[in-house]
Amino acid sequence: YQWPSPQYDALEGFLYEGRRFDGSNMASIQHPCKKRSGTQASIGAEWLRLAYHDTATHNAAEGTGGLDGSIAFELDRSENIGSGMNASLQDFVSFSSKYVSRSDVIAAATVFAVASCGGPLIPFRGGRIDALSAGSMGVPEPQQDLATHTEIFRRQGFTQEEMITLVACGHTLGGVRSNDFPAIVRPSDDSTTPNFEVFDTTSVFDNTVVLHYLDGTTSNPLVVEVNQTLRSDLRIFSSDNNRTMQSLASPDAFASSCQDMLERMLNMVPKGVTLTEEITLLHAKVSNAQLTLEKEVLVFKVSLRLTQAINTTVSDNRTVKLLWCDRRGSNRECLGHTNTALPAAQNQDEPQISPVTSRLGYYFVNYQFAVPIDSSASISMFWFEVDEHDGTTASIHDNEGTGYKIAQDNVLYAPTLSSATFQRGEDSVKTYHIVAAIRNGATPSHVYLNAFDSAMPGYAAPLNTSVNLKLNNTITPIQGYSFYSGVVQDLGLQLTVDLQSVVDGVTYMEDYLQTFFLNTDIPFTPSTTVQTTIAAMPGTTSNIATIPSSSSGTIPDRAMDFWTLAMYLVIFTISMGTMLSCSLPSL
Numbered sequence: 001y002q003w004p005s006p007q008y009d010a011l012e013g014f015l016y017e018g019r020r021f022d023g024s025n026m027a028s029i030q031h032p033c034k035k036r037s038g039t040q041a042s043i044g045a046e047w048l049r050l051a052y053h054d055t056a057t058h059n060a061a062e063g064t065g066g067l068d069g070s071i072a073f074e075l076d077r078s079e080n081i082g083s084g085m086n087a088s089l090q091d092f093v094s095f096s097s098k099y100v101s102r103s104d105v106i107a108a109a110t111v112f113a114v115a116s117c118g119g120p121l122i123p124f125r126g127g128r129i130d131a132l133s134a135g136s137m138g139v140p141e142p143q144q145d146l147a148t149h150t151e152i153f154r155r156q157g158f159t160q161e162e163m164i165t166l167v168a169c170g171h172t173l174g175g176v177r178s179n180d181f182p183a184i185v186r187p188s189d190d191s192t193t194p195n196f197e198v199f200d201t202t203s204v205f206d207n208t209v210v211l212h213y214l215d216g217t218t219s220n221p222l223v224v225e226v227n228q229t230l231r232s233d234l235r236i237f238s239s240d241n242n243r244t245m246q247s248l249a250s251p252d253a254f255a256s257s258c259q260d261m262l263e264r265m266l267n268m269v270p271k272g273v274t275l276t277e278e279i280t281l282l283h284a285k286v287s288n289a290q291l292t293l294e295k296e297v298l299v300f301k302v303s304l305r306l307t308q309a310i311n312t313t314v315s316d317n318r319t320v321k322l323l324w325c326d327r328r329g330s331n332r333e334c335l336g337h338t339n340t341a342l343p344a345a346q347n348q349d350e351p352q353i354s355p356v357t358s359r360l361g362y363y364f365v366n367y368q369f370a371v372p373i374d375s376s377a378s379i380s381m382f383w384f385e386v387d388e389h390d391g392t393t394a395s396i397h398d399n400e401g402t403g404y405k406i407a408q409d410n411v412l413y414a415p416t417l418s419s420a421t422f423q424r425g426e427d428s429v430k431t432y433h434i435v436a437a438i439r440n441g442a443t444p445s446h447v448y449l450n451a452f453d454s455a456m457p458g459y460a461a462p463l464n465t466s467v468n469l470k471l472n473n474t475i476t477p478i479q480g481y482s483f484y485s486g487v488v489q490d491l492g493l494q495l496t497v498d499l500q501s502v503v504d505g506v507t508y509m510e511d512y513l514q515t516f517f518l519n520t521d522i523p524f525t526p527s528t529t530v531q532t533t534i535a536a537m538p539g540t541t542s543n544i545a546t547i548p549s550s551s552s553g554t555i556p557d558r559a560m561d562f563w564t565l566a567m568y569l570v571i572f573t574i575s576m577g578t579m580l581s582c583s584l585p586s587l
């Protein structure tokens, strides 16, 4: 892994933080192994079933179907009946983006659900490509016979033994609803409350479904149903004289078989789709790096996210420093001096924020920097030093020795000059005025943006369009930058833009820029901020602010201007002469 890897970074953030950029948390809709409010339905079970139904149309030989999000267009089919399906799609709709496809969200949801309910950690890859219409039919249904089921699983690429295993791994969570399958679960006399019969007596991901099947005490409706035609689990489980079921009687064997089978299921994709490498946890992660103009100052903002073992706390003595080199002038590339700053804020995520990370035994501590940059010097690369002041050597996080390089400073995003106008509500058109700052000196032949949003209400076609940006003379040039602007209209929930400027045939780009915070005063902010601590002087801290959590699924209301406050603190501290050090280059 080398920074920047925008797709990896986005997938890693989603998987290990469970949330999208504005802090809205998808994992916590379900975690910890919750039931849907007011019902007996397990949300994790609904998510897992949706993923299986999306993949179940896969044809391994032809390379068609698979986990591609086509399920969003297939819910009117009887093979996809079930109120949990629609509910799950609603849970997911606002979480996809340019780098986390709708089908990646469905796959990650299964990883969350299984981890959250105590099952194995399923290795995750991203890069699935979304279908924008229905695919072929072919999800198994309970009334079909064993030969049909065996053939369906063979088509998907599974042997008989794998079929038995995968069904047992699926049917450890959740159950059957009377309103969707009245022939299997009789509706209650009181028709307002649907009956729900669970597959086993525990609500967690364990092998009770196997054990109770083997010892004859099961009440799995697909085994004990009086109408024999509907006993599909019984036919499948017993199809090899219970050999496979017996092999799953050990909890470890069950967990490891389910880990393998569910990983294979999530990675069944149409041919032509290349999945990413496995997304593993980054222990020191750079995020939200952005050079921007704010309040007439050139500012560099970045966060360093460190893992911290659960049940341990960060030492009060720890200092985290941002170091960077000038891009221009006599000190460029740290020839004369290296710049240093302390974080503007530190905050901790809740250990529970992603079930995957919490199962790995970590939570996150974030250090956020917002430093003013002299625009004639600019910035070319940065790195971090973390010192525990306990006698151990300070650790350096420098992108495996190369430093974190800032590719360019010719085109920048100016969120504080950009804006969004919209009515609250999911189906209203939002109008975004996007402002780019273009460094004077080189005259661009073309300034434009690519706008992308796949988080569309109702899974409508994504927005994917280009808009030309024009020189905007109403904004006074500052710090050697002039401003270009353009308008994007979007119905979706997670617009990102890529700004591009072409100078002498070379394209400069700022990729995957977030827009959710336009009209709030916070350019970017952690979601579940517990308490914000601002470092006033090296080694000392003082609590100054608490930011309310914005973990709802909607765009947050106007919130406190945290970053501006943080920046002024840094400016103040620098002017006290305590934070800008002139030293020899250390890279």
Ligand code: HEM
Binding pocket: 041, 042, 044, 045, 046, 048, 049, 052, 081, 082, 083, 084, 140, 141, 142, 143, 149, 166, 167, 169, 170, 171, 173, 174, 175, 176, 177, 178, 180, 181, 232, 236
């Ligand atoms: C022959 C194959 C299968 C048949 C006939 C079948 C049938 C069913 C039926 C009728 C339900 C009840 C749904 C409801 O009431 O909402 C159900 C639930 C479920 N199925 Fe399957 N299934 C099969 C295979 C699988 C597989 C391979 C998986 C996943 C690996 C899976 C995962 C689930 C889950 C998690 C639920 C519970 C959903 C909830 O509680 O909301 N199923 N299945």
